[in-house]
Amino acid sequence: MGKSVLFSRLTGVRTTASNYPGTTISYTRGFLKVGEEKVEVIDVPGTYTLEPTCEAEEIALRMLKNGDIVINVVNATTLERSLYLTLQLLEQGIPMVIALNLWDDSKHRGIHIDVDKLRELLGVPVIPTVAVTGEGIKELVEAIPKASLPGNTIRSRDERWATVGSIIDQVQRIDHRHHTWLERLQDASVKPLTGGVIAVGVLISAFFVIRFIGESLIAYLLEPLFNTLWAPVVLWISNLMGGSGILHDIVVGKVVGGEVNFIESFGLLSSGLYVPFAMVLPYIVSFYLILGLLEDVGYLPRLAVLMDTIMHRLGLHGYAIIPTLLGLGCNVPAVLATRILESKRERFIASTLVSIAVPCAALQAMIFGLVGERGGQYVLIVYSTLFMAWVILGIVLHHAVKGFTPELLIEIPPYRMPPWEVVLQKLWMRINGFLAEAVPIMLGAIVVINLLYTLRVFDAIARFTAPVVTGLLGLPKEAVTSLIIGFLRKDVALGMLAPLGLSANQLVVGSVVLAMFFPCIATFVVLLKELGVLNLLKSAGIMVSAALITGGILNLIL
Amino acid sequence: MPSRDLVTLTRMQPGQTGRVVDIQGGFGLVNRLSVLGIMPGKRITKISSMIARGPVTIDVDRSQVAIGYGMANRILVQLD
Secondary structure: OOHHHHHHHHHOOOOOOOOOOOOOOOOEEEEEEEOOEEEEEEEOOOOOOOOOOOHHHHHHHHHHOOOOOEEEEEEHHHHHHHHHHHHHHHHOOOOEEEEEEOHHHHHHOOEEEOHHHHHHHHOOOEEEOEOOOOEOHHHHHHHHHHOEOOOOOOOOHHHHHHHHHHHHHHHEEEOOOOOOHHHHHHHHHOOHHHHHHHHHHHHHHHHHHHHHHHHHHHHHHHHHHHHHHHHHHHHHHHHHOOOOOHHHHHHOEOEEOOEEOOOOOEOOOOHHHHHHHHHHHHHHHHHHHHHHHHHHHOOHHHHHHHHHHHHHHOOOOHHHHHHHHHHOOOHHHHHHHHHHOOOHHHHHHHHHHHHHHOOOHHHHHHHHHHHHHHOHHHHHHHHHHHHHHHHHHHHHHHHHOOOOOOOOEEEEOOOOOOOHHHHHHHHHHHHHHHHHHHHHHHHHHHHHHHHHHHOOHHHHHHHHHHHHHHHHOOOOHHHHHHHHHOOOOHHHHHHOOHHHOOOHHHHHHHHHHHHHHOOOHHHHHHHHHHHOHHHHHHHHHHHHHHHHHHHHHHHHHO | OOHHHEEEHHHOOOOOEEEEEEEOOOHHHHHHHHOOOOOOOOEEEEEEEOOOOOOEEEEEOOEEEEEOHHHHOOEEEEEO
């Protein structure tokens, strides 16, 4: 609805915003200059009332108590339902300014709002704004010192709705308009037949576009760059460092026959740069470009409606498809996004399913790179196994975890064509997040791998775990190193399987087990924060057993 | 009013329009629906319902709202 976009406009602090309710699941602080004074602005999750229905809304209400002034962002296209919260907020006794956002949209829809009259009736400043273009932002800032509180009458719910009704009668006039093609497309997207066709079309094209962009970036840009420009530099440094030794191996990696194998050498300058930048980054870019488009166009809530019946079988409702899709990028924001779900039970099931069966973009990039090399059918086996694990585990958890599944109730935003700069800015934020948070851990993982090899820690562990790794999973006993490093970064960990000379089937088992086995450290930390110790332990127990069972079965049938 | 025109949202046909007359639920449900514009007196148009007791999507105040089957079953509508 535009609160986060407005916040970014006011403070210059970038936040993730999308075209569906529930994108903001925590608060962000920023500063704004009003006249000579610097004031703090806090962006909070959206809510319809002051009676919270989920964790995200609770956060919004907690933050409300810290504010001196409320900037109430009201959706001009659905003024009536927005005013209920406005009245509730005024009853709290906090001075208010109203940003009447999506102002352009309301005009296009034939909704006429008498702003002066609204200002007079509510007794607070009302400023029409269009957050995505910046229209009205200057006026909004100027209005902040004029924030006012027109006496706080406490009303009952029915009295509030009566007041809202009388305000609407006085300020809003609507022209009847015919359906536009975009509105027809909106309707078609939520009908069983046409909606199903559209969903399949959207998801399949998303998949192929993501692959096409990712692969092209690798084949035509990054691989040539590394092979022709970077490889000689690495070899030169290798010679400079004497060609071997612990330090050499950490910095450059193993050099075999005067050549650097960027995937298998495991040095900071070889694999440490090649894996994040030439294998993972291209897919991060393409995945988040497409996800961002789907988010901003407003498609995801419609997918939630279509998926609702299926998701109910897994103990979730349709809106849980949003954390699940986010998980295909990175499991960390996915676990955080479960805050839009109503119950603890749903959050537990959704987080566990995401951590087990939804591989992040970094791991997927490596699956495409390493498993895909052996043939597309093997990639297909990995994905179908994970999908089946997702479904089966969901059904099991649905029956095993006490409680019931709340029902879907969501406002579906209209389709909008997002401005390109908005899409690209969000993409940049996410790429930046990957570079700042993932790359250091990947480099750290490489150092840890080298040290553990040198200290022969891996050998000791490998002997100890051989019955499981070799007996149950059919992998060479050294593969346990990959599972251990999977706790740091799963992409690097999958890379560790490359030098082991695995058969294609073994690589499939390794990828699946690695994906399911245990969350990476970043996901582990958010799971701990969001679920608590006890539920995290339960969740982790489920992960380990599910991974071993699935790996064992795959080993038997492949 | 003839009772045959009074149906639950789930039994309404896609494309039909009507007026909400009652929400048969507790305070919480009434509250959650009303902030999405669904309350007695409101004109709504049903857009679709998913198969196998899936959610119902309606148009209310020129915006779309999706409602789970169980909730939709408790919304009574007077057809036009």
